[in-house]
Amino acid sequence: MRQLMQQLWNGLAIGSVYSLVAVGYTLVFGVLKFINFAHGSVLTVGAYIALYSVLRHWLPFPLAFGLSLVLSGFFAMQTEQRAYRPLRLKGAPKLNLLITSIGVSLLVENFLVVFVSADFQPFPRVMSTTPLTVAGMMIPPNDFLLVGTGLALMFALSYFVNFTLTGLSIKAVALDRDAAALMGINTDKTISLTFFIAGLMASAAGVLIGMKFNVNPYLGGLFGLKSFAAAVVGGIGSVQGAYLGGYLIGFLETLGAGYVSSNYKDGIAFVLLVLVLLFKPSGLLGKGTQEKV
Amino acid sequence: MAAKSSFVRRIGVFAVEVAVVWVVGTLFKNLLPAYPVGVMTVLCINAVLALSWNLVSGFTGQFSLGHAGFMAVGAYTSALLMMKAKWPFLPAFVAAGLFSAFVGFLVGFPSLRLAGDYLSVVTLGFMYIITAILNNTTDLTGGGLGLPGIPYKTTLPVACVTLVITLWILSNLVHSKQGRCFVAVKEDEIAAQSVGVDTTHYKILAFIISSFFAGLGGAMTGHYMMYLRPDIFSYLKTVESVSMVILGGLGSLTGSILGAVFITVLPEIFRNLATLFGGMGMVAAANFLRRGWMVFYAVMFLAIMLARPQGLLGRKELTWEGVRKRFGRFGRKAPPTVFPGPPDAVQPPNSSEGVKA
Numbered sequence: 001m002r003q004l005m006q007q008l009w010n011g012l013a014i015g016s017v018y019s020l021v022a023v024g025y026t027l028v029f030g031v032l033k034f035i036n037f038a039h040g041s042v043l044t045v046g047a048y049i050a051l052y053s054v055l056r057h058w059l060p061f062p063l064a065f066g067l068s069l070v071l072s073g074f075f076a077m078q079t080e081q082r083a084y085r086p087l088r089l090k091g092a093p094k095l096n097l098l099i100t101s102i103g104v105s106l107l108v109e110n111f112l113v114v115f116v117s118a119d120f121q122p123f124p125r126v127m128s129t130t131p132l133t134v135a136g137m138m139i140p141p142n143d144f145l146l147v148g149t150g151l152a153l154m155f156a157l158s159y160f161v162n163f164t165l166t167g168l169s170i171k172a173v174a175l176d177r178d179a180a181a182l183m184g185i186n187t188d189k190t191i192s193l194t195f196f197i198a199g200l201m202a203s204a205a206g207v208l209i210g211m212k213f214n215v216n217p218y219l220g221g222l223f224g225l226k227s228f229a230a231a232v233v234g235g236i237g238s239v240q241g242a243y244l245g246g247y248l249i250g251f252l253e254t255l256g257a258g259y260v261s262s263n264y265k266d267g268i269a270f271v272l273l274v275l276v277l278l279f280k281p282s283g284l285l286g287k288g289t290q291e292k293v
Numbered sequence: 294m295a296a297k298s299s300f301v302r303r304i305g306v307f308a309v310e311v312a313v314v315w316v317v318g319t320l321f322k323n324l325l326p327a328y329p330v331g332v333m334t335v336l337c338i339n340a341v342l343a344l345s346w347n348l349v350s351g352f353t354g355q356f357s358l359g360h361a362g363f364m365a366v367g368a369y370t371s372a373l374l375m376m377k378a379k380w381p382f383l384p385a386f387v388a389a390g391l392f393s394a395f396v397g398f399l400v401g402f403p404s405l406r407l408a409g410d411y412l413s414v415v416t417l418g419f420m421y422i423i424t425a426i427l428n429n430t431t432d433l434t435g436g437g438l439g440l441p442g443i444p445y446k447t448t449l450p451v452a453c454v455t456l457v458i459t460l461w462i463l464s465n466l467v468h469s470k471q472g473r474c475f476v477a478v479k480e481d482e483i484a485a486q487s488v489g490v491d492t493t494h495y496k497i498l499a500f501i502i503s504s505f506f507a508g509l510g511g512a513m514t515g516h517y518m519m520y521l522r523p524d525i526f527s528y529l530k531t532v533e534s535v536s537m538v539i540l541g542g543l544g545s546l547t548g549s550i551l552g553a554v555f556i557t558v559l560p561e562i563f564r565n566l567a568t569l570f571g572g573m574g575m576v577a578a579a580n581f582l583r584r585g586w587m588v589f590y591a592v593m594f595l596a597i598m599l600a601r602p603q604g605l606l607g608r609k610e611l612t613w614e615g616v617r618k619r620f621g622r623f624g625r626k627a628p629p630t631v632f633p634g635p636p637d638a639v640q641p642p643n644s645s646e647g648v649k650a
Contacts, residue, residue, distance in 0.1 A: 034410065099539060100598040113584075266425055267426075270421050277411060278403050
């Protein structure tokens with residue numbers, strides 16, 4: 001029982017990471033209808049910004065965390081404005097956007113390897129690492145921060161998207177970009193804003209898993225892909241779906257690693273993805289759409 | 294009768310080509326130093342991989358990101374058949390392609406019913422699943438420690454001939470009725486369906502054929518390196534093939550080969566320049582060049598997508614006729630490099646004597 005509780009908690013912690021990143025995929029897919037393969041690299045960039053701010057004693061950790069959120073948000077916005085927008089305005093096929101986003105992630109990874117460091121760097125100690133014992137579970141303080149940040153950002157995002165005018169404009173653009181433009185919404189600005197929010201949430205996940213494990217140029221690769229699997233499992237385009245998928249994959253992965261075999265841990269997310277796509281291609285909470293001529 | 298004799302002639306031409314390439318490959322192998330021979334061998338392997346990716350993504354428009362998974366299947370199949378089951382090289386090599394094609398069928402059958410972007414994700418997922426399986430079947434594949442002692446079989450002639458055969462089969466395929474259906478699926482799936490093209494059938498067909506050649510390419514990789522490890526066949530390996538194809542042009546067979554030449558030879562140039570500068574005492578420049586290739590590669594990738602998304606050749610093919618027309622007479626305005634015809638049409642079948650290597 002205690003072991004199960006412990007596994008569930010671990011699932012919750014890692015699930016928060018997946019959902020934070022998955023939301024970014026889903027938001028961007030909502031407005032642009034393409035898979036942003038560079039989203040994982042925003043996570044890496046966020047982790048590096050926080051790491052170096054703390055490592056070089058430029059900033060205390062809370063400020064470094066905040067700075068990393070804002071700067072990664074701007075970074076994501078820049079990728080949209082420099083790389084995707086020109087293609088979008090040219091009316092290039094979606095495939096080209098996808099390939100370009102692969103190029104962006106390649107550039108970020110290789111840039112970090114060549115000009116920063118290819119090492120696996122542990123995050124400096126910014127908080128106690130002694131696990132607290134809660135109801136028999138051993139919980140490192142970092143995990144509280146992870147789960148707390150995940151939940152806080154989740155509520156902040158759903159408030160923003162559902163109850164503010166700017167947030168509603170994202171929903172409108174996702175629903176129908178042309179109609180939204182006719183209603184006086186500045187779609188380019190809204191798309192930039194979407195990238196900013198997506199980058200911010202990914203960077204929060206990046207800093208926190210950087211603290212949990214370590215920081216390296218390929219941090220965003222596998223985490224990004226699994227989070228993408230989470231977004232698709234939940235139903236891409238649906239914010240609640242992204243959270244559902246993220247926590248689901250987090251739980252299944254830790255339970256699978258705990259009770260079946262830890263060797264196949266990285267495969268579980270993708271097996272789930274394939275199964276969901278076979279039986280419900282639009283995802284658990286997604287609405288099926290029929291392509292029209 | 295006429296069609297039959299033309300078929301016989303084409304087979305004959307092809308046999309002569311294979312023989313010539315074999316002889317030239319053997320000559321190169323024996324006359325040139327080991328280093329250029331090695332680069333050329335890798336180049337042929339990469340070209341086969343790029344061609345196979347181009348068939349499914351450039352011609353059929355199905356963006357597969359799991360290509361490295363099929364290479365891994367082919368590489369391990371061939372290596373294990375030779376090492377554990379003591380098969381000779383050729384049957385093991387063909388079996389590697391066939392088994393990889395079978396895996397391609399298993400992956401493609403469910404996932405190709407999905408639209409566009411999902412396919413790339415599912416194939417990527419399958420690649421991770423294949424890697425996880427390879428990492429965990431330690432008794433058979435050596436797991437993460439790798440599989441040493443694979444017989445060295447990919448000599449330059451073998452790699453060249455495989456490339457020529459691949460190119461011949463694919464160029465005949467894309468100029469056939471099936472090939473036109475592939476392009477139709479890419480151009481507009483709904484329109485293709487409405488004129489009676491069974492889109493799912495052609496997508497799966499393209500996927501299976503592509504997996505077959507990816508398996509061959511993987512098998513050649515294994516028999517060249519004499520050592521295999523699951524993480525050789527990572528996502529980045531797929532991206533390498535992708536970059537060759539987009540550099541040369543999505544939907545251009547000779548373009549893929551051109552792209553493979555660039556992506557294989559450029560890092561060697563960087564490395565040699567670095568050694569040269571290092572030898573001359575310019576350590577900083579040498580270090581910069583040594584590491585610079587990775588950034589240059591990524592920047593080139595992005596620059597192509599932003600400035601010339603159709604790649605160097607677009608959908609054109611490099612043919613002897615085209616080269617002769619462009620460069621044959623000095624001072625004359627160059628006529629178009631391709632055959633005139635409908636803008637998206639592929640070339641007539643009898644022009645398959647393209648640049649072969």
